[in-house]
Amino acid sequence: MTQVLEPKDMEWLSKGVLGIQWSDGHKGVYPVRYLRQHCPCAACTDEWTGELRITPDDIPMFVAVQDVEPVGRYALKFNFSDGHDTGIYSYNFLRKNCQCDICVPVKPEQPKSRRLM
Numbered sequence: 375m376t377q378v379l380e381p382k383d384m385e386w387l388s389k390g391v392l393g394i395q396w397s398d399g400h401k402g403v404y405p406v407r408y409l410r411q412h413c414p415c416a417a418c419t420d421e422w423t424g425e426l427r428i429t430p431d432d433i434p435m436f437v438a439v440q441d442v443e444p445v446g447r448y449a450l451k452f453n454f455s456d457g458h459d460t461g462i463y464s465y466n467f468l469r470k471n472c473q474c475d476i477c478v479p480v481k482p483e484q485p486k487s488r489r490l491m
């Protein structure tokens with residue numbers, strides 16, 4: 375499949391949750407804090423291993439997006455309220471990390487033994 379993946383539309387679903395309508399018909403859901411916690415820039419994510427260099431808990435609870443800029447025709451750059459603006463989020467990265475109920479099914483009434491690693 376060589377369909378070009380790109381955002382058709384963007385809207386705030388609620389405070390701090392970005393919705394992206396993708397060209398493949400999927401409606402993506404992206405909590406801003408999640409995006410900040412998974413920033414793909416070299417300071418936040420190890421380029422070689424893909425492991426996060428930041429501790430997700432270190433990200434402020436109420437981080438916001440102040441600006442979104444398109445980067446070429448393949449990515450978005452977010453300016454976060456904590457001053458971080460070096461992350462280039464490619465469309466593929468965003469599509470893959472969608473946090474909607476379909477991509478990340480909500481598990482009903484599971485005991486809280488979810489492992490972090």
Ligand SMILES: [Zn+2]
Pocket residue numbers: 413414415416417418419458460461
């Ligand atoms: Zn970063």
Ligand SMILES: [Zn+2]
Pocket residue numbers: 400401402403472473474475476477478
């Ligand atoms: Zn999804």
